[in-house]
Amino acid sequence: MRIGELSRRTGVPVPTIKYYVREGLLPPGELSSPNQARYDETHERRLRLIRALLDVGGLKVAAIAEVLQAVEEPDRPLHKILGTAADRLGPRHGETEDEAQSEARDTVSELIARRGWRVDTDYPAAADLAHALAALDRLGHGAFAELLDDYADAAEQVARADLDYVDRRVAVEDLVETAVIGTVLGEAMFNALRRLAHVDRSARRFGAPEHEADEPEEADRAEGTDGADGSGGSDGADGSDG
Amino acid sequence: MRIGELSRRTGVPVPTIKYYVREGLLPPGELSSPNQARYDETHERRLRLIRALLDVGGLKVAAIAEVLQAVEEPDRPLHKILGTAADRLGPRHGETEDEAQSEARDTVSELIARRGWRVDTDYPAAADLAHALAALDRLGHGAFAELLDDYADAAEQVARADLDYVDRRVAVEDLVETAVIGTVLGEAMFNALRRLAHVDRSARRFGAPEHEADEPEEADRAEGTDGADGSGGSDGADGSDG
DNA sequence: GTGGATGGATAGTGGCGCTATCCGCTATCT
DNA sequence: AGATAGCGGATAGCGCCACTATCCATCCAC
Numbered sequence: 001m002r003i004g005e006l007s008r009r010t011g012v013p014v015p016t017i018k019y020y021v022r023e024g025l026l027p028p029g030e031l032s033s034p035n036q037a038r039y040d041e042t043h044e045r046r047l048r049l050i051r052a053l054l055d056v057g058g059l060k061v062a063a064i065a066e067v068l069q070a071v072e073e074p075d076r077p078l079h080k081i082l083g084t085a086a087d088r089l090g091p092r093h094g095e096t097e098d099e100a101q102s103e104a105r106d107t108v109s110e111l112i113a114r115r116g117w118r119v120d121t122d123y124p125a126a127a128d129l130a131h132a133l134a135a136l137d138r139l140g141h142g143a144f145a146e147l148l149d150d151y152a153d154a155a156e157q158v159a160r161a162d163l164d165y166v167d168r169r170v171a172v173e174d175l176v177e178t179a180v181i182g183t184v185l186g187e188a189m190f191n192a193l194r195r196l197a198h199v200d201r202s203a204r205r206f207g208a209p210e211h212e213a214d215e216p217e218e219a220d221r222a223e224g225t226d227g228a229d230g231s232g233g234s235d236g237a238d239g240s241d242g
Numbered sequence: 243m244r245i246g247e248l249s250r251r252t253g254v255p256v257p258t259i260k261y262y263v264r265e266g267l268l269p270p271g272e273l274s275s276p277n278q279a280r281y282d283e284t285h286e287r288r289l290r291l292i293r294a295l296l297d298v299g300g301l302k303v304a305a306i307a308e309v310l311q312a313v314e315e316p317d318r319p320l321h322k323i324l325g326t327a328a329d330r331l332g333p334r335h336g337e338t339e340d341e342a343q344s345e346a347r348d349t350v351s352e353l354i355a356r357r358g359w360r361v362d363t364d365y366p367a368a369a370d371l372a373h374a375l376a377a378l379d380r381l382g383h384g385a386f387a388e389l390l391d392d393y394a395d396a397a398e399q400v401a402r403a404d405l406d407y408v409d410r411r412v413a414v415e416d417l418v419e420t421a422v423i424g425t426v427l428g429e430a431m432f433n434a435l436r437r438l439a440h441v442d443r444s445a446r447r448f449g450a451p452e453h454e455a456d457e458p459e460e461a462d463r464a465e466g467t468d469g470a471d472g473s474g475g476s477d478g479a480d481g482s483d484g
Numbered sequence: 485g486t487g488g489a490t491g492g493a494t495a496g497t498g499g500c501g502c503t504a505t506c507c508g509c510t511a512t513c514t
Numbered sequence: 515a516g517a518t519a520g521c522g523g524a525t526a527g528c529g530c531c532a533c534t535a536t537c538c539a540t541c542c543a544c
Contacts (some may be wrong), residue, residue: 014521022523033509049381059499060501117441124436132430134295146429148435151431186389199359204360275491278491302532
């Protein structure tokens with residue numbers, strides 16, 4: 001297909017596609033003439049991946065370029081690429097050599113050791129965690145770190161589910177791409193779920209009594225009852241809480 | 243104290259503090275003269291909160307302004323404010339009335355109903371979740387949604403821990419601020435933990451052999467040294483999935 | 485009473501994700 | 515063959531955002 005159709009199929013404007021090619025996110029089309037290029041489904045797929053990483057995952061264009069370059073090389077060990085992807089997710093923060101900071105780093109090291117995780121202490125995600133803990137500490141909420149093991153339990157659960165999924169898919173699709181997608185979109189998914197669970201629990205605890213009650217005081221949520229019935233064909237995958 | 247000391251204590255440049263005041267993130271200092279203002283610990287605290295929300299939480303300045311305005315009003319029900327905070331966390335996405343989109347919305351509704359969560363289906367976090375699911379679907383990973391209940395279990399666990407913490411702190415500190423901090427920084431914390439858990443599990447599964455080996459086979463993050471193979475051997479041509 | 489800090493206001497900067505425009509070429513329709 | 519639409523490639527510009535620089539009149543400390 002040509003660029004116009006690629007644009008139509010994906011909803012991405014043509015100049016934007018050109019921009020992605022320029023930035024190295026998308027491989028250029030195969031030239032059939034000096035100024036005529038062809039694109040195929042791999043481009044379409046890649047383009048959708050880019051948009052997902054961008055819109056849902058919140059990655060920056062430069063970060064996506066790095067991740068996708070890693071995806072291109074199947075030689076590298078998976079956990080490295082996963083790291084590359086995940087590392088680009090976190091916020092980039094300058095060095096703030098604080099007391100809270102070094103203390104937080106120790107806490108992270110202890111946690112990693114305690115759980116027997118096979119990760120380096122200087123892993124970017126570890127630094128992110130330390131940053132969060134340090135910020136908590138500076139805000140007088142160092143006690144929030146007491147929840148670390150609860151959080152880690154949940155994180156392990158999720159990670160297990162993710163890897164199981166990757167395992168299941170490994171033969172079918174590109175392993176690395178699957179892992180990237182799972183890492184990035186899974187994060188967005190979990191964050192949304194956590195926010196929903198927060199609202200639910202705080203409604204239960206502070207808001208309404210047992211019976212359903214919707215405060216009419218500020219019902220600016222409006223009602224969004226979409227008439228579509230269409231029972232989904234989802235199987236009853238019961239959550240096996242373990 | 244005056245603005246200079248506030249700056250020194252927090253590490254935030256004076257012009258930036260002025261900027262925050264202009265943007266409504268930080269209340270102005272108390273004027274003792276027409277052009278002389280005093281700041282106190284509440285300002286310092288607020289400033290640290292702003293930086294945490296900005297650097298660690300990744301919120302935008304405008305979003306922080308909204309959240310903090312909600313924090314100022316203790317009348318509003320907590321779960322509303324929590325919602326306000328959480329809603330500003332997610333990515334803003336335009337309307338992409340897709341098939342995947344509406345299908346995803348249904349999936350979300352079912353999930354909420356299935357778990358008995360007291361949240362509206364059109365809650366922003368629900369929309370975020372639907373967006374993530376729709377993106378997954380478009381990428382051919384609709385099956386990832388099978389993990390939803392696993393994810394939701396973990397999310398509930400985390401939310402329970404968070405609310406317990408808020409409960410514990412409620413008498414001591416400002417409730418709403420605590421909730422905001424927990425929501426935002428907790429998210430950063432969990433995401434980092436999840437990435438660490440990912441690396442751990444994928445190292446176990448794809449990297450090192452089963453027995454616990456403290457010594458990593460590749461201690462450095464540097465790429466290039468991928469001589470060690472034996473795992474994978476996935477040379478398969480790129481996704482000829484169609 | 486002098487010099488440096490302060491408050492307040494306005495304008496400018498740099499990064500980022502696009503977007504607009506231009507040019508010469510090419511595929512396709514008639 | 516000629517008209518017309520689209521294309522590839524390159525460059526410049528836009529809009530948003532989080533600051534940052536400058537200016538000026540005032541104030542406080544020494």
